[in-house]
Amino acid sequence: MxxxxxxxxxxxxxxxxxxxxxxxxxxxxxxxxxxxxxxxxxxxxxxxxxxxxxxxxxxxxxxxxxxxxxxxxxxxxxxxxxxxxxxxxxxxxxxxxxxxxxxxxxxxxxxxxxxxxxxxxxxxxxxxIISASPKMEAVKKMILKVARSSSTVLIRGESGTGKELIARAIHNQSPRSSEMFQAVNCAAINENLLESELFGHEKGSFTGAHADKKGLFEVADRGTLFLDEIAELDVGMQAKLLRALQERRIRRVGGSHELPIDVRVVAATNRDLRAMVGDGR
CATH class of the missing domain: 3.40.50.2300 (Response regulator)
Structure with missing residues (x-):
């Protein structure tokens, strides 16, 4: 074009x-x-x-x-x-x-x-992102602008509209492009395991935790973490994620100290978040 x-x-x-x-x-x-x-x-x-x-x-x-x-x-x-x-x-x-x-x-x-x-x-x-419509041209220009910052990004759209493609484009055009792009579908992981998946765990913190494990925030350090279906997180996990975003620090499950992180988070959802907030979710 x-x-x-x-x-x-x-x-x-x-x-x-x-x-x-x-x-x-x-x-x-x-x-x-x-x-x-x-x-x-x-x-x-x-x-x-x-x-x-x-x-x-x-x-x-x-x-x-x-x-x-x-x-x-x-x-x-x-x-x-x-x-x-x-x-x-x-x-x-x-x-x-x-x-x-x-x-x-x-x-x-x-x-x-x-x-x-x-x-x-x-x-x-x-x-x-192959497209020719004026609306997608506007999306591409927005990708160009937000890619240069380190701000957290929320992508909203119906299922199948290419939200992960947009997230990858943001990463690829950002200063973090040489680092890891790590994607996770929050709806596909049992909520009891999601905290360990995101933040990691210490050996012995729960049954089956036979060794220390890094969470995705640590794995994607200096890169981009894409949280798909972010609206599926329960309120408790939302609070922990908010703290990680605000403080730039995480604590592994069973851990006694916080770890610094440098991760750019891009999240996506097909839900109406304003309506969910109004419903207390």
Whole structure:
């Protein structure tokens, strides 16, 4: 799938013209806007593969534009251009959902490499997830964005819609891609054994525990742990999982001390979790 459409936003015409010339000569289809307000009008009329915006602008600045673009389409890829004095604001923009930022003055090659990295990664995801619908294109862009963070991810969807494929794509495009991707179906394991499966156990902690055993949190250390059918966990196990996610530490069954973990958790369910919470489950 060819991804070539870029929205360029800058309130300084010389800068817009330079960006347009660089990107057009590289084969991109460029639409330029002189303000955040004008950019939003374009974004409501058509979809763009990527938005490239200055951070400091009169009227709507880059941060506000980022927020409005994300409110319109949470999957949109946004790259910010910033001067040295606004680096902290640019880093804040990354936390708010921007893909990356470039510090001025930037050279042509670095600009094109950053854009190619964003759109090229989507091409790699195409190999893993074959689709052509606009909704799946939005999902792929969201994969690209969340893969770069270490945040816990919840994937919701009906059975058979490819939730594990999405989880694997998140792992493969993340900084943890060289480490283990460990999947477990929470509904397929007896609830009495699930705690041992996830957190491990010490020798002698229960009948049949003849040796120490690492749980999946330890096995997947520095990698990704995919918890499928997460809604099937009982309330007690939910509390233990929550503590592991918050504290980044686990305790084996029968253990007397906690172990540090570095695991990115991706969970999936086909259930309505809000309704289940309302029912006290």
């Amino acid at each position: 060819a991804r070539k459409s870029i929205l360029v936003v800058d309130d300084e015409k010389p800068q817009r013209d330079i960006l347009q010339e660089i990107l057009t000569s590289a084969g991109y289809d460029v639409t330029s806007a002189a303000s955040g307000e004008a950019a939003m009008k374009f974004a409501k009329e058509r979809s763009f593969d990527l938005a490239l915006t200055d951070l400091k602008m009169t009227g709507m600045d880059g941060i506000e534009l980022l927020q409005q673009l994300l409110a319109l389409d949470s999957s949109i890829i946004v790259i910010l251009l910033t001067a040295h004095g606004t680096i902290d604001s640019a880093k804040d923009a990354l936390r708010r959902g921007a893909f990356d930022y470039l510090q001025k003055p930037f050279d042509r090659e670095r600009l094109l490499q950053t854009i190619k990295r964003a759109l090229g990664t989507l091409d790699k995801i195409d190999v893993e």
